[in-house]
Amino acid sequence: MEGVITFFSSQQVMKAEKFLKKNGYKTLLIPGPREISPNCGVALCFDFKKKDEIKKLFDEKNFVYEDFHYYPEAKKISKWL
Amino acid sequence: MKKNIYYFDNSATTWPKPECVLNNLKYFLNEIGGSPGRSGHRMSIAASRLIEETRETVGKFFNYDDTSRIIFTKNITESLNICIFSLLKAGDHVITTNSEHNSVMRPLRFLEKKGLKITIVKCNRFGELDIHDIKNSIVKNTKMVILTHASNVIGTILPIEEIANLTFKKNIPFVIDCAQTAGSVPIGINLGKYKNCIIAFTGHKAMLGPTGTGGLCIGKDVSLKPLVFGGTGSKSDEDTQPNFLPDSLESGTMNVLGLAALKASVNYLLKMGVDKIREHEKNLITRFIEEASKIKRIELYGTKEAEKQASLISFNLKNLSPSAAGLILDKKYSIMCRIGLHCNPNAHKVIGTFPNGTIRFSFSYFNNLKQIDYAIEKIKEISRIE
Incomplete structure (x- = not known):
């Protein structure tokens, strides 16, 4: 899970998380890493290999998000969880 | 009740709440139920009575006996907005500080675009203010x-x-944002004497009530205009807003459920005494500062003196970003804290933590020294992550 999607509002995150879970994607909500975005308090970790397909799904569904990021720190953190 | 949770995010909202708060929510829904100030039947009257009792209780808490000048809002952001939009217009001048939350700065910046002049007095990196800067x-x-x-x-x-x-002395309205102090630190403002002052409060933080409750205690020399207009249950023969308090500032059905619970929590505070709560929370802060200062890779912000602090402290770890630390503390150790900028970019710029922010721990009467020791142990542990 080295990918992070950032959003502008927590409403967008909650909607996206529910959608991805329903469609079988592994997700993890994390405190929004400020080094990649100053926006909402919560961001969504995902499997970075699935970036293109998730992005396509979001665009098809007109989901609002800020950006998709490669965030290797997530791997380091996940070892500690 | 959740077990094995270490809740240190009381500056965002307090948890847990006293039992009496839960009981009063139930009591209102089961036994009172009516809409206050609207109908004349006994259930509506009971709701009106309950709201007045809540005003009296809040009045006792802030040492202010004019219940007509205690008004309820949905939160302190609304309370502050009422003051700002009511008292300030293009061409006016306002004084504030670089410690302010966005609930103050955003409405001020909005009005600045329309011609309001703002002076932002600078607190130093310990958050201290020189009163001469206000005076000047x-x-x-x-x-x-x-x-x-x-x-x-x-x-x-x-x-x-x-x-x-x-x-x-200068006859200037003074609005005090008590979001982080009401219920935890004595306010000490006598509104009977300082009639130019307005105390803005929120119910769901140290006042231990539910979310959706807040308000203002308005000194007699200040006159406020409504932000929201509508039904008040009074002057129903007129289609214009009543001009008397509290009705003029309380349009629409009030959050009587929340206010029933707020009455219970404020009574709890009165019984306990804010001084006693303050002593307890100062002990927590003192222990936290003492022990956290021993951690090698930590940087603590603020005065580091419990006497000068409300019940919260910010810090950073040199080896982890605030978001990584917050995630590990939650997922691995069930420690709830708040990381980031806390809706206050200016204060973070002053202490040099913008844009990454800090890790903030904030305490309530329901935290204890054992929990602080647990938190310190876990912070120490994560400070060793390479």
């Missing part, structure tokens, strides 16, 4: 001084009584 900033058209009683980022308490005295 006052000009002929200064229409308000508005500032926080205590920083929501580093907790430093500001000298509000001195400022109340200064503004009273």
Whole structure:
């Protein structure tokens, strides 16, 4: 899970998380890493290999998000969880 | 009740709440139920009575007996917005500080675009304010001084009584944002004396009530206009807003469920005494500062003196970003804290933590020293992550 999607509002995150879970994607909500975005308090970790397909799904569904990021720190953190 | 949770995010909202708060929510829904100030039947009257009792209780808490000048809002953001939009217009001048939350800064910046002049007095990196800077900033058209009683980022308490005295002499309305202090730190402002002051409060933080409750205690020399207009249950023969308090500022059905619970929580505070709560929370802060200072890779912000702080403290770890630390503390150790900028970019710029922010721990009466020791142990542990 080295990918992070950032959003502008927590409403967008909650909607996206529910959608991805329903469609079988592994997700993890994390405190929004400020080094990649100053926006909402919560961001969504995902499997970075699935970036293109998730992005396509979001665009098809007109989901609002800020950006998709490669965030290797997530791997380091996940070892500690 | 959740077990094995270490809740240190009380500056965002307190948890847990006293049992009496839960009981009063149930009591209202089961036994009272009516809409206050609207109908004449016994259930509506019971709701009206309950709201007046809540005003009396809040009045006792803030040492203010004019219940008509205690008004309820949905939160302190709304309370502060009422003051700002009511008292300030293009061409006016306002004085505030660089410690303010966005609930103050955003409405001020909005009005600045329309011609409001803002002086931002600088607190130092410990959050301390020199009152002479306020005094020297006052000009002929200064229409308000508005500032926080205590920083929501580093907790430093500001000298509000001195400022109340200064503004009273100059006849300038002084709005005090008590979000981080009401219920936890004595406010000490006598509204009977300082009639130019307005105390803005929120119910769901240290006042231990539910979310959706807040309000204002308005000194007699200040007149506020509504932000929202509509039905008040009074003057129903007229289609214009009543001009008397509290009705003029309380349009629409009130959150009587929340206010029933707030009455219970404020009664709980009165019974306990804020001084006793303050002593307990100061002990928690003191232990946290003492022990955290021993951690090698930690940087603590603020005065590092419990006496000068509200019940919160910000810090950073040199090896982890705040978001990584917050995630590990939650997922691995069930420690709830708040990371980031805390809706206050200016205060973070002052202490040099913008844009990454800090890790903030904030305490309530329901935390204890054992929990602090647990938190310190876990912070120490994560400070060793390479």
